[in-house]
Amino acid sequence: MKKLSNILILALVLTGLLISPVFAQDDMPTDDEVNAIAKQLYCPVCENTPLDVCPTEACRQWRELIRLQLSEGKTEEEIKQYFVDNYGARVLSEPPRTGLNWLIYILPPVFILAGAFILFRSFQAWTKPRAVEADSGPGEEAGSTSQKDEYIARLEDELKNRK
Amino acid sequence: MTETTTPKRGVSLWVQIVIWAFIVGLLALVGVTLSKRQQGTVQPGDEIPDFTLPLFSGYEYEGRSEVSLSEFRGKVVVLNFWASWCKPCEQEAAELEEAWRTYKDSGQVVFLGADYVDTEPEARAYLRKFDITFYNGPDMGTRISQLFRIRGVPETYFIDPDGVLYYVKVGPFLSVDEIKSVIEQKLP
Amino acid sequence: MLAEFGYGVLLVSFVVTVYSGIAAFYGVRSKSSALVESARRAQLLTFPLITISSITLIYLLVNNHFEVSFVYEVTSRSMPTYLKVTAWWGGQAGSLVFWSWLLAVFTSAVTLRKWDRDAEFLPWVIVISSITLTFFLGMIVVFENPFTRFWLSNGEVVPSMFRPSANATIFTPNDGQGLNPLLRHPGMIIHPPMLYLGFVAYVIPYAFAMAALITGRTDDRWTRITRRWSLWAWLFLSLGLVLGGRWAYDVLGWGGYWGWDPVEIAAFMPWLTGTALLHSVMIQEKRGMLKHWNMILVILTYSLVIFGTFLTRSGVLSSVHSFANSPIGPFFMGFVTLTLVSSVALLIWRWPELKGETEMKSMLSREALFLLNNLLFMSILVVCFWGVIYPLISELATGQKVTVGPPYYERATGPLFAGLLFLMAIAPLSAWGHSTVQTLGRAIWKSALAALVVTGVLFATYTQNIYAVVGFFLVALVLFATAHEFWRGARARQKAQGENIFAALGRLMGRNRRRYGGYIIHISMALMAIGILGIEIFQTETQGTVASGEKIAIGDYVVEYRELASWDSPGEGVNYTRAVVDIYENGIYLGQLYPRIDFYYDSQQNMTIPGQRSTFRDDLYILLVDWQPVSSIGATFKIYVNPLVNWMWIGSITFLFGLIYAAWPDRDPADAPARRKVTAGNRQTSAAD
Structure with a gap:
């Protein structure tokens, strides 16, 4: 681990010191075009940092590779595929929607829906005992003449009720 | 929200089973991951499973653009992980090449270079710069580096003629003799 | 010499903590109040002990004692003195000492309270907090000793606490490696202590909840005692998160403040459950409901604190924030297991006795909306938890590492946050017990209309992006509805008491700090939402x-x-x-x-x-x-x-103001009459509204 971080540090130093001639020629893809794709990629050398802002030398090289491939006329999808083939699915900002990876997209909604369902059932269970009295409840409210007074009463009640 | 289980009774058996299964599963998952993280690299004495390394053009092995570890039974395999962005790798590049040239014609030793998370143009420039002639190729999908659980680059793994790892060098070699002395251990 | 002294004091505090836990346990088992009292004193002793050890460490840090490996790793000669002091929490070993020190501060503070009415809780609170402190101190004295020194032994430099061989001499490097420059930012100097304060403070509500479960005292006493603790814990955790965001914005050069990094999420998850807890505890107080659920939330919050700390410190997760690989992993893993298993087992054991008064009159009542709020917080938690855990599953199952990055989190949590904003707008308008569509409608239509007008203007002049329009509408709705709530309350008081409007507002807010502090926090959340929408959509x-x-x-x-x-x-x-x-x-x-x-x-x-x-x-x-x-x-x-x-930072400052307003201790005895009879010794808790 130590050593890897040493290498990272060295790479960082290099980023600062190395000359990277990026000539703004007309046919060369611009930095913005490169970053648009780099934003969606993650380099294994600096985990969890998007490629467009990662300062290491390895990531600078990746960005230059994107530029090269763009200049060869490759599309965004082709470039991303190239990186996946070469460095594995971890370069993508999300797991590709295949096989086991579907779990990550399916499980949270399932859990959330299950939670909502349980909560809904609980509501039903909790309101049921009150079903008999329920008739008078809304009637009272509809019949309340002055909602302002009711509000003051409620507010006073709530403020007092604190223990 | 577990509030639903009727409060008067205890937690129903199947809910308990689900909860405990979840906790055990989570702890097992984290525990296994933790032990994997703490394992470090593969250790001397481990038999290395077969892997395939694609080779850069110009660095082919007997005209083929792909080699498998299993082809080299009977030879000492020196597997070096490197990258063009890695400064310490440059310290040992010339030494590795020199050692390779020493054993090249004996037919008893093979040097393989696995290029870790690198881009091909830069990698080629690096190989040219240090005049490297041994077999080199990209570690596609970081599969080989994951197999060896490398911690960084450079790292060099020495595999004996029976396919068993016998020495690991973490960090750059300081001299050609250091490389040679490790190789000599397994040469007749 | 000093290093041995510091380490010795650490060892002593470790022994004292162990004693305190055991004495409290046997004291309660043998009904010996003398033993419990002894445990309490031992608990109190940990604070000065760890303080002395910390001061020793700081002294070594400030005075360039590079023979101490921790000092060598986090300081260098060129660092200014204040940075050398803050380097205390700049590395694994030191931050564990810092953490233990905070823990000792909290546990000592809590043992100092008057226990008259809650004497049965005391030994168990001591047991729980001692176990936690034992664990952290144990980790320090065994694995991550900040006082380890370098020794020159047989031509090799080895780190060791004591002389590794007879002829070994102390080796002092010329200069240290220096603190990671990323950690030299002012935000980073305050961010970790705040976060740790938040984490550590949650041990108190957790200890009381466990004590309640163990003793079987299942009324809502524990929530009342710990209410203010939870609020302060939440304050520090929130501040820690916000400062972390500011630090990232100023230093990391991402152009943003939040990267959905696993380590950030590990700190965010206890915040989610902690926020849910703040709300659901109110239902228990007002309606006697949800006793189970509050227990679950407090256990979840504390477990997430421990679990998150474990994930980031053991090297299981790697990220810009994480500590390098460390030997504490298996030991820490054991503590996580102990915490999880024992809390869940206790809860299941006591489940039948935690009977709540479950009745719900309307799906639109305040309590129903609070439950919806809890559902949304739990949903965000599920998304976050799964996003952090899934890469581990993938790596084990397929050998394939994957990255779960911002697109996943943003897509999944976006609608949930929008739902929370909506609830924030309507929940304060609904009544406890019963509300109907009519009462709610009457209360909100003016605010909704105003929000619609504002959104319309924005649509015409600023943006046609649908997400932004919906977001701004919700923000406007929260702001108007909350402002209206202040206005309505003040007006009502003005009429009833004949006060002028500002005095009325002041009195109103003073009478229920938690409620109106909470509303200020809602406003601050809406302000932060403006900033988030801005950077997410328009950057x-x-x-x-x-x-x-x-x-x-x-x-x-x-x-x-x-x-x-x-x-x-x-x-x-x-x-x-x-x-x-x-x-x-x-x-x-x-x-x-x-x-x-x-x-x-x-x-x-x-x-x-x-x-x-x-x-x-x-x-x-x-x-x-x-x-x-x-x-x-x-x-x-x-x-x-x-x-x-x-607006993110403006919101943060508003937030701080609201929270301090809500959490500030009430000293005004004029509040007293409304309370049910309290014993004289109970001021601290009764003030904790």
Whole structure:
């Protein structure tokens, strides 16, 4: 681990010191075009940092590779595929929607829906005992003449009720 | 929200089973991951499973653009992980090449270079710069580096003629003799 | 000598803590109040002990004792003294000491309270907090000892606490490696302590909850006692998160403040459950419901604190924030297991006795909406938890590492956060017990109309982006509805009491600090939402390499590169490279910005400091990415325009104000009459509304 971080540090130093001639020629893809794709990629050398802002030398090289491939006329999808083939699915900002990876997209909604369902059932269970009295409840409210007074009463009640 | 289980009774058996299964599963998952993280690299004495390394053009092995570890039974395999962005790798590049040239014609030793998370143009420039002639190729999908659980680059793994790892060098070699002395251990 | 002393004191505090836990346990088992009292005193003793040890460590840090390996790792001669002090929590070993010290502060504070009414809780609270402290101290004395020194033994330098061989001598490196420059930012100096304070403070509510479960005292006493603790814990955790965001914005050079990094999420998850707890505890107080659920939440919050700390410190997760691989992993894993299993087992055991008064009159009542709020917080938790855990599953099952990044989290949590905003707008208007569509409708229609008008204006003049429009509508709805709630309350009081409106507002807010502090927090959340919407939806960026005198345009802004200078500052051990750029907006000169790169010699690391121009409308955020020493080509800049992001920080300050307002101890005895009878010794708890 130590050593890897040493290498990272060295790479960082290099980023600062190395000359990277990026000539703004007309046919060369611009930095913005490169970053648009780099934003969606993650380099294994600096985990969890998007490629467009990662300062290491390895990531600078990746960005230059994107530029090269763009200049060869490759599309965004082709470039991303190239990186996946070469460095594995971890370069993508999300797991590709295949096989086991579907779990990550399916499980949270399932859990959330299950939670909502349980909560809904609980509501039903909790309101049921009150079903008999329920008739008078809304009637009272509809019949309340002055909602302002009711509000003051409620507010006073709530403020007092604190223990 | 577990509030639903009727409060008067205890937690129903199947809910308990689900909860405990979840906790055990989570702890097992984290525990296994933790032990994997703490394992470090593969250790001397481990038999290395077969892997395939694609080779850069110009660095082919007997005209083929792909080699498998299993082809080299009977030879000492020196597997070096490197990258063009890695400064310490440059310290040992010339030494590795020199050692390779020493054993090249004996037919008893093979040097393989696995290029870790690198881009091909830069990698080629690096190989040219240090005049490297041994077999080199990209570690596609970081599969080989994951197999060896490398911690960084450079790292060099020495595999004996029976396919068993016998020495690991973490960090750059300081001299050609250091490389040679490790190789000599397994040469007749 | 000092190192041995510091370590010795740590060992003593470890023994004292172990004693305290055991004595409390046997004291309660044998009904010996003398033993419990002894345990309490032992617990109190941990605070001065760990303080002494910490002071020793700080002394070593400040005085360049590089023979101590921790000092060598986190300081260097060129660092200013205040940074050497804060280096205390700049590395694994020191931060564990810091953590233990905070824990001792909290547990000592809680043992000092008057226990008359809650004597049965006391031994168990001591047991729980002692176990936690034992664990942290154990981790320090066994695995991560900050007082370990370097020894020259048989020609090799070995780190060791004691003389490794008879002829070994202490080895003192000339200079230390220095604190990671990323950690030298003021935000980073305060961010970890705040976060740790928040984490550690949650041990108190957890200890009381466990004590309640163990003793079988299942009324809501524990929630009443710990209410203010939870609030302060939540305050610190929230502050820690916000400061972390500010730090990332200023230092990491992402152009953003939150990257959905696993370590950030590990700190965010207890915040989610903690926030849910703040709300659901109110239902228990008002309606006697949800006793189970509150227990679950408090256990979940504490477990997430421990689990998150474990994930980031053991090296299971790797990220910019995490500590390097460390031997504490298996030990920590054992503690996580102990915490999880024992809490869940206790809860299941006591489940039948925690009977709540479950009745619900209306799906629109305040309690029903609070439950919905809890559902949304839990949903966000599920999304976050799964996003952090899934890569581990994938790696084990398929051998394939995957990244779960911002697109996943943003897509999944976006609608949930929108739902929370909506609830924030309507829940304060609904009544406890019963509300109907009519009462709610009557209460909100004016605010909704006003929000619609504002949104309409924004739609016509600012943005047609559907997500932004919905977001701004919700923000406006929260702001209007909450403001209206203040207004209604003040008006009602004004009429009833004949006070002037400001006095009425002041009295109203003073009478229920928690409620109105909470509303201020709601307002602050809405303000932060403006900032989040701004940066998420409207952020623009460009990058370009220009020679001196050339310009880069972005939106209405033009940035003109003037010059660049690079110089060494030997005293600080830093090389500065600073670019000077002129900025123009629509052709009008606005001033100069100075993006720079600082290179720290001791740690051989770069830090990218952006040039920022901040207004309420947007931030112009310029990074110096690269430069050419022979300046024919010039320098490369990355420029972001981050609209509205300032509202994030304005919201944060409002938030701080609201929270302190809500959590500040009430001293006004005039409040007393409304309370049910309390014993004299119970002031602290009864004030905890």
